[in-house]
């Protein structure tokens with residue numbers, strides 16, 4: 557378990573992480589989301605003691621990271637720009653790490669296989685593609701068989717097969733009872749892997765929720781119905797919790813009744829429908845709306861860019 561309490565980091569007069577509290581629980585995948593510059597990497601660096609908090613605290617399995625005698629066995633991490641000696645082979649890199657923690661050669665072979673690196677284990681890391689480097693980073697994170705796995709942007713640079721592999725691997729690790737935390741700036745990808753979401757912007761907590769709740773809230777913007785009998789259908793669907801708007805003579809947008817209910821009412825009254833479409837908001841759109849005011853690097857709208865060009 558990771559527990560952050562009022563975690564704060566300032567660089568000069570800039571507050572990069574601002575009174576952030578959250579829990580990463582065993583048996584769950586926690587997605588740590590935020591736009592570029594939100595403070596995700598800084599928070600992760602503080603979790604493993606690479607940066608010290610200006611205020612607040614964070615513990616890993618009940619203690620600060622530095623107080624664990626064998627931290628690799630508590631928390632396995634993949635942080636961006638991890639330093640790996642380019643002249644070493646993948647096998648030697650993992651063996652060197654294993655030696656520092658008394659981890660057996662057998663475990664090194666296991667993680668090489670788990671990460672799909674068997675055929676390239678004897679190759680120099682400097683010649684690795686971005687995707688192979690990510691796999692090696694994940695293999696390193698799993699070396700100590702840790703109860704917590706924390707990965708910064710683990711699908712960066714991976715091809716679709718690699719993305720699927722990470723997704724299944726992380727799901728499997730959580731199902732074994734481990735606490736899994738992964739950062740991302742992609743909501744849709746994270747929603748496929750995570751159970752729990754911690755969303756930050758400008759270092760502050762914007763939402764601590766579940767993927768199910770976030771998806772449900774993002775989806776509730778009505779059902780579009782098209783029929784030649786719009787006036788009749790409007791009165792059939794009316795109700796105290798129902799709002800109906802109309803953009804043309806044959807179209808209604810109904811909020812407060814789902815598509816199934818509307819279809820059944822229309823059929824019972826012999827009203828023919830030629831469209832019945834739930835107006836789902838994409839997860840990415842909902843995420844962008846949530847984080848909009850907290851985006852550090854706003855891009856100009858596309859048409860402004862065109863005019864400027």
Ligand SMILES: Nc1ncnc2c1ncn2[C@@H]1O[C@H](COP(=O)(O)OP(=O)(O)OP(=O)(O)O)[C@@H](O)[C@H]1O
Pocket residue numbers: 567572590591592593594595596597598599741852
């Ligand atoms: N050593 C530092 N000195 C000064 N400012 C820093 C330092 N490290 C990070 N920052 C600033 O802190 C903010 C948060 O950076 P951080 O890398 O934690 O964000 P992030 O959410 O991981 O972003 P990204 O998705 O782009 O990786 C940024 O504005 C960054 O410029």
